[in-house]
Amino acid sequence: xxxxxxxxxxxxxxxxxxxxxxxxxxxxxxxxxxxxxxxxxxxxxxxxxxxxxxxxxxxxxxxxxxxxxxxxxxxxxxxxxxxxxxxxxxxxxxxxxxxxxxxxxxxxxxxxxxxxxxxxxxxxxxxxxxxxxxxxxxxxxxxxxxxxxxxxxxxxxxxxxxxxxxxxxxxxxxxxxxxxxxxxxxxxxxxxxxxxxxxxxxxxxxxxxxxxxxxxxxxxxxxxxxxxxxxxxxxxxxxxxxxxxxxxxxxxxxxxxxxxxxxxxxxxxxxxxxxxxxxxxxxxxxxxxxxxxxxxxxxxxxxxxxxxxxxxxxxxxxxxxxxxxxxxxxxxxxxxxxxxxxxxxxxxxxxxxxxxxxxxxxxxxx
Amino acid sequence: xxxxxxxxxxxxxxxxxxxxxxxxxxxxxxxxxxxxxxxxxxxxxxxxxxxxxxxxxxxxxxxxxxxxxxxxxxxxxxxxxxxxxxxxxxxxxxxxxxxxxxxxxxxxxxxxxxxxxxxxxxxxxxxxxxxxxxxxxxxxxxxxxxxxxxxxxxxxxxxxxxxxxxxxxxxxxxxxxxxxxxxxxxxxxxxxxxxxxxxxxxxxxxxxxxxxxxxxxxxxxxxxxxxxxxxxxxxxxxxxxxxxxxxxxxxxxxxxxxxxxxxxxxxxxxxxxxxxxxxxxxxxxxxxxxxxxxxxxxxxxxxxxxxxxxxxxxxxxxxxxxxxxxxxxxxxxxxxxxxxxxxxxxxxxxxxxxxxxxxxxxxxxxxxxxxxxxxxxxxxxxxxxxxxxx
Numbered sequence: 104x105x106x107x108x109x110x111x112x113x114x115x116x117x118x119x120x121x122x123x124x125x126x127x128x129x130x131x132x133x134x135x136x137x138x139x140x141x142x143x144x145x146x147x148x149x150x151x152x153x154x155x156x157x158x159x160x161x162x163x164x165x166x167x168x169x170x171x172x173x174x175x176x177x178x179x180x181x182x183x184x185x186x187x188x189x190x191x192x193x194x195x196x197x198x199x200x201x202x203x204x205x206x207x208x209x210x211x212x213x214x215x216x217x218x219x220x221x222x223x224x225x226x227x228x229x230x231x232x233x234x235x236x237x238x239x240x241x242x243x244x245x246x247x248x249x250x251x252x253x254x255x256x257x258x259x260x261x262x263x264x265x266x267x268x269x270x271x272x273x274x275x276x277x278x279x280x281x282x283x284x285x286x287x288x289x290x291x292x293x294x295x296x297x298x299x300x301x302x303x304x305x306x307x308x309x310x311x312x313x314x315x316x317x318x319x320x321x322x323x324x325x326x327x328x329x330x331x332x333x334x335x336x337x338x339x340x341x342x343x344x345x346x347x348x349x350x351x352x353x354x355x356x357x358x359x360x361x362x363x364x365x366x367x368x369x370x371x372x373x374x375x376x377x378x379x380x381x382x383x384x385x386x387x388x389x390x391x392x393x394x395x396x397x398x399x400x401x402x403x404x405x406x407x408x409x410x411x412x413x414x415x416x417x418x419x420x421x422x423x424x425x426x427x428x429x430x431x432x433x434x435x436x437x438x439x440x441x442x443x444x445x446x447x448x449x450x451x452x453x454x455x456x457x458x459x460x461x462x463x464x465x466x467x468x469x
Numbered sequence: 470x471x472x473x474x475x476x477x478x479x480x481x482x483x484x485x486x487x488x489x490x491x492x493x494x495x496x497x498x499x500x501x502x503x504x505x506x507x508x509x510x511x512x513x514x515x516x517x518x519x520x521x522x523x524x525x526x527x528x529x530x531x532x533x534x535x536x537x538x539x540x541x542x543x544x545x546x547x548x549x550x551x552x553x554x555x556x557x558x559x560x561x562x563x564x565x566x567x568x569x570x571x572x573x574x575x576x577x578x579x580x581x582x583x584x585x586x587x588x589x590x591x592x593x594x595x596x597x598x599x600x601x602x603x604x605x606x607x608x609x610x611x612x613x614x615x616x617x618x619x620x621x622x623x624x625x626x627x628x629x630x631x632x633x634x635x636x637x638x639x640x641x642x643x644x645x646x647x648x649x650x651x652x653x654x655x656x657x658x659x660x661x662x663x664x665x666x667x668x669x670x671x672x673x674x675x676x677x678x679x680x681x682x683x684x685x686x687x688x689x690x691x692x693x694x695x696x697x698x699x700x701x702x703x704x705x706x707x708x709x710x711x712x713x714x715x716x717x718x719x720x721x722x723x724x725x726x727x728x729x730x731x732x733x734x735x736x737x738x739x740x741x742x743x744x745x746x747x748x749x750x751x752x753x754x755x756x757x758x759x760x761x762x763x764x765x766x767x768x769x770x771x772x773x774x775x776x777x778x779x780x781x782x783x784x785x786x787x788x789x790x791x792x793x794x795x796x797x798x799x800x801x802x803x804x805x806x807x808x809x810x811x812x813x814x815x816x817x818x819x820x821x822x823x824x825x826x827x828x829x830x831x832x833x834x835x836x837x838x839x840x841x842x843x844x845x846x847x848x849x850x851x852x853x854x855x856x857x858x859x
Contacts, residue, residue, distance in 0.1 A: 132585035139584045146586050293492035297499065304833075307840035309798040311812060312832045319825040323513045324506045404602040411604075411805050418605060425612075434612030442601045442609070449600035 174433065184433045185440050188424045192440075195260020195415040201252060205263040208240040212266060220455060222462065237274075256334050260415030262444070264334070268406040268416070272341040273399050279342065280349025281388075285379065287350065288357050298350070305347035310408055313340040318412040337409050345402050352394045356387035392463065396456035400449050407445075417441060510826070517823075525822045526551075532817055534809045536725055547818055554814030555835060561728065561810065562797040565735045569796060570789070572736060573743025580748045591744070598741035603799050606738055611730040611806045621713055630710050632718060637725045639711035639718040648702035652695040659694040663687035684774070727808035731800065739796045743789060750785030751777075783854045787847060794843050798836060811835055
């Protein structure tokens with residue numbers, strides 16, 4: 104029956120040059136239709152107007168290692184403001200000779216964060232690692248043990264302060280947020296309404312009003328003679344603020360649980376605490392990991408608000424460099440540098456969140 | 470051992486009684502904490518001899534406010550100063566929201582454009598803007614203003630009647646004329662008529678299936694009626710051009726650097742989030758819907774109007790409202806660059822009177838009113854557009 108299949112020799116027809124390769128790609132992605140062609144040309148023209156002068160300003164006409172005076176006459180960017188003041192921008196008023204300590208603490212933090220990226224590493228030991236890591240970081244910042252000279256927390260500043268406020272803010276806010284979410288779902292009306300009032304109240308007001316409260320009202324709350332330092336007060340405000348947002352995210356996860364899960368746990372004879380701890384929360388919290396990462400991102404960005412109550416985070420140290428007469432007027436360069444720092448932080452977190460979302464949804468489909 | 474009857478369960482094992490006990494304990498704890506804080510506060514206030522209550526409302530404020538929608542001077546009361554601040558907050562939020570929604574919608578659609586260049590640029594914009602703190606952006610724009618633009622005497626004038634200098638942006642507006650009031654009234658009238666026509670057209674379509682060109686007629690009404698009024702009043706074209714007098718511009722409208730920086734920062738930042746909401750909303754409508762609509766013979770504008778938009782808006786509106794609320798809350802950062810919004814005025818009041826508790830309570834109350842009314846609106850809207858499951 105070989106003959107039934109005719110094997111005719113034909114020339115393979117190649118697609119025309121204009122529909123494959125770079126030209127074909129451009130035709131189907133940039134010039135499909137009159138409107139798109141006009142749009143492309145206008146956009147290209149605008150880019151041509153913007154990019155080359157910007158490039159010229161940032162890289163060709165710019166200077167990198169000069170004094171502030173030498174910057175005055177040039178057309179390009181004066182990036183010199185960054186390397187010259189880098190240590191102050193990053194570390195603030197931390198004693199100059201001990202600045203290796205916050206640097207090391209930041210490296211430990213980044214190392215732990217990097218290691219935690221992979222979900223395979225999420226074990227009990229990683230939890231212990233984090234606890235030990237946070238302890239070592241605290242020790243490095245505070246000093247006072249093992250021959251490290253003590254550093255007052257009023258001297259903490261710059262990037263370590265920003266990271267401290269956001270990382271500690273989230274770690275402490277998370278349990279509180281879970282409790283509030285459970286409270287809001289509770290059958291006990293008293294507990295439920297307290298949680299609802301707290302969550303809605305906090306979510307309804309801007310963070311800045313809580314920071315004002317922490318900086319000017321909170322001292323009035325305490326009996327005379329007791330003072331709590333400013334950083335801790337701001338930290339508490341950030342924790343109280345973030346907890347309300349986490350509560351709402353966790354509530355979303357709890358509402359996503361099917362009733363069967365509760366009923367199954369109940370029929371096994373588990374009480375409320377065990378039902379939550381062993382059945383509901385492990386599943387609900389897993390669903391809400393991606394939105395939790397976006398809360399971490401906003402918490403990280405929101406720490407910049409402490410500038411308004413005069414804490415020296417990385418934005419404030421930059422501003423105080425800019426108020427130095429030698430460097431006055433180079434805000435563009437300085438702010439772009441800080442923006443890049445924030446961008447790197449947020450971008451890597453949101454990338455991580457996207458990756459995680461993909462992994463988790465892949466798990467659902469199996 | 471006797472079997473315990475249902476009535477004689479010890480109270481700590483009865484879930485109902487236990488719940489009551491637990492709630493009493495929680496309330497007692499919260500109450501004790503509140504009592505502790507309040508009593509401390511009262512003692513401290515007395516010691517530092519700080520007044521309490523809102524009697525400072527009527528006192529003379531003795532500070533100036535840079536820009537205000539109602540008449541205000543240092544001789545006015547604190548109460549009036551706070552109203553000025555609240556109006557400034559509303560002003561920047563309202564203008565900000567309108568422009569943000571338009572820009573966000575454009576960016577969101579551009580993000581889904583089949584044009585590779587446009588969609589790529591839009592996604593870069595969205596990613597970058599979302600990742601930079603709004604406060605940093607505000608500082609950046611404010612510094613740009615002062616470092617880029619020259620003084621009023623060398624003001625840049627890229628087009629006739631527009632002046633850019635480090636005192637603000639001055640531009641030409643039509644000179645005041647009684648016609649404007651009537652044009653505004655006729656605009657409102659046109660909107661009302663358009664709304665009535667829309668309801669009537671929807672009712673008629675439900676009953677008879679006939680389609681009435683609501684959109685084009687509404688647009689015609691809304692643009693046409695004020696235009697006719699303007700012509701009726703003899704088409705006044707006199708312009709009020711800003712002139713440099715001394716160190717400042719008079720005439721026209723001058724926007725302060727603070728106002729422009731906060732507006733620009735809020736718009737550029739929030740538009741990125743709005744764009745994401747718009748993109749998600751459009752993507753949430755499945756391709757089958759468009760295909761089905763086209764299969765039953767609807768023309769493309771009708772496909773968009775009757776099938777795609779109603780479904781996309783249901784997804785877009787909730788995050789959009791929360792972004793509007795975010796913009797309003799973020800406008801409180803104006804205090805950092807000196808735009809006299811409510812927080813900034815309240816802050817000055819706190820510094821002068823020392824009544825920090827009242828000041829912060831006022832700030833919180835104002836924003837709570839905004840957010841509670843927004844969520845009331847959202848609940849109403851969600852009920853209205855919720856899918857009716859059959």
